[in-house]
Amino acid sequence: MAEYGDDWTGGFEGPANVQLDSVKEMLSMQQSWLKSGFAEVSPDGHVDLEAGFQNIMDRNIVSFPKAMWYMSRFTNYMPDEKGNWYIAKCPVFKEGQKCSVGVGGTGTVVTQQSANKELAAEFTCWAKMSEAGEQHIWDTLGFDVCNTALWGDEAFAHDDNNQYNQFFINYPYDVLSDIGMDNIGKISVVSISPTINEYLCTTTLNEVLEDPDYSIDDALQEAQDAIDMEQ
Amino acid sequence: MKIKNFLYSQKVAPYVFVLPFILSFFIFWVYPLITAFTMSFQDIGAIKSEWIGFANYAKLLKDNVFHIAVWNSVKYMFFTLVLLIPFPMLFAVLLDSNLVKAKGVWKAILYMPALTSVVISGTLFRLMFTEYTTGQMNMITAALGLGTYKWLKMGWSGMLALLIVACWRWTGVNMLYFLSGLKSIDTSLYEAADIDGATSWQKFKYVTLPLLKPTTVYVLTISVYAGLAMFLESYMLWAGNSSPNNIGLTIVGYLYKRGIEKNDMGYACAVGVVLLVVALIINFAQLIMNGTFKKGED
Incomplete structure (x- = not known):
């Protein structure tokens, strides 16, 4: 969806619309992969549960798509995978499309009600923007940092002592730098987002991917009806 | 002073x-x-709330996900009643008879699950019911030549998993209720029945069952509510409040989804009021049918 420049939330102006051609194209591609047998739905639904970790460690899959925050799953659940993985850009449907997507991140808002707004804001800026703060974010949490100047910083990006870098043959930040800010698409996070995400994840994707013959149009119509009830 | x-x-x-x-x-x-x-008659906002009359209830009538949640809870309640009243009663009668040796051991074994945290046991059951080949249930069915199943993705097997957790956890507790009920039955009644030549079945049917009725009604009443209000078991079994096609969603799960996950407290309160009304109707109906409110009984 983001590769085509679409956004099903409709942004802040709304309304949300999940019946997009880009969404249909993605789902029909996934259905055809499942039918041909070269892709599978991860056991128990996604790669962020024990069955998914085991499936990875049992060498049943050669690739899976996941956001950078997945890093800690390697250290926590799959320590034996050190040096086994290669991180790559997301493939695109057509040349020239964006090959990554930003869908928000860990909340970094200072609310009006907070007792010490200045201090909270100062800390948030230090943690999310300063080199020292970003170093902690990457070393401890394994998230991709927002300070893009650090992406190309040799000492930061190529630190072989970093516990997450050790899992990869190449360096994750080299891939991020290669993608570049201009190639990162955007999906808004607005008040209808939880409704869309929840309906798609619990119902639509289960319908379409657990039964590759299920009509994508029907599934998306059901989703749209449920979302329309909330907007 | x-x-x-x-x-x-x-x-x-x-x-x-x-x-x-x-x-x-x-x-x-x-x-x-x-x-x-x-x-439940308001739209609760972060800054101000406004009265919206019956709008929340009108929305509930059209809300398919809520209907699924109600149906799941009612099904779960029904099956827990079917499983968690006769079997614990049977075990209690057996443990109260001379047929069973080492009674203390059996009581402890059956009661122990109630002492564990649902968070821990639910997680273990989730891992046992995984659709991956190394899951315990799939290893058993595969060894029996029945193949493997996506246990937590299908309606019937998801409900089965919930019921297995419920039986594992509550059989011992309900059995203890029945055991204490049995202890209060005067043994002279059984002696009298023996003298009259009653068989074991007749003694159970004409002495034990009628005199256990207050206990049975109590267990039934709390089980109706516990069944309708179940949430944590489902939450742990699906590692969160979302299950495929909402097969594990319960009324309280939906209340949590609306109130906490989507911050729509007014709507969540309407869900809660409906749960209370449903539980009260079912319980009053069964209490009246069982004659609990009649004077001069018991």
Whole structure:
């Protein structure tokens, strides 16, 4: 969806619309992969549960798509995978499309009600923007940092002592730098987002991917009806 | 002297003793109940709330996901009643008879699951019911030549998993209720039945069952509510409040989804009020049918 420049939330102006051609194209591609047998739905639904970790460690899959925050799953659940993985850009449907997507991140808002707004804001800026703060974010949490100047910083990006870098043959930040800010698409996070995400994840994707013959149009119509009830 | 008089006063003392209960009843039950009821007619916002009449209830009528949640909870309640009343009663009768040796051991084994945390046991059951080939249930079915199943993705097997957790956890508790009920039955009744030449089945049917009725009605009443209000088991079994096609969503799960996950407290309160009304209707109906409110019984 983001590769085509679409956004099903409709942004802040709304309304949300999940019946997009880009969404249909993605789902029909996934259905055809499942039918041909070269892709599978991860056991128990996604790669962020024990069955998914085991499936990875049992060498049943050669690739899976996941956001950078997945890093800690390697250290926590799959320590034996050190040096086994290669991180790559997301493939695109057509040349020239964006090959990554930003869908928000860990909340970094200072609310009006907070007792010490200045201090909270100062800390948030230090943690999310300063080199020292970003170093902690990457070393401890394994998230991709927002300070893009650090992406190309040799000492930061190529630190072989970093516990997450050790899992990869190449360096994750080299891939991020290669993608570049201009190639990162955007999906808004607005008040209808939880409704869309929840309906798609619990119902639509289960319908379409657990039964590759299920009509994508029907599934998306059901989703749209449920979302329309909330907007 | 005055304090002593006050403490020793037969008129005041009972009120002092029941005060803690009355206070907690009003603070933690009556007050939230009234607040929830009024909130169910409002659109609760972060800054201000407004009265919207029956809009939340009208939305509930059209809300398919809520209907799925109600149906799941009712099904779960029904099956827990079917499984968690006759079997614990049977086990209690067996443990009360001379047919079973090492009674203490059996009681402890059956009761132990109730002492564990649902968070821990639910996680273990989730891992046992994984659709991956190394899951315990799939290893058993595969060894029997039945293949592997996506246990937690299909309606019937998801409900089966919930019921297995419920039986594992509550059989011992209900059995203890029935055991205590059996202890209160006068043994001379059985002796009299023996003299009259009653068989074991006749003794069970004409002495045990009728005299166990108060216990049975109590277990039935709390089981109806426990079944309708189930949430944590489902939450742990699906590692969160979302299950494929909502096969594990319960009324309280939906209340949590609306109130906490989507921050729509007014709508969540409407869900809560519906749960209360459904539980009250079912329980009053069964209590009236069982004659609990009739005078002069028991």
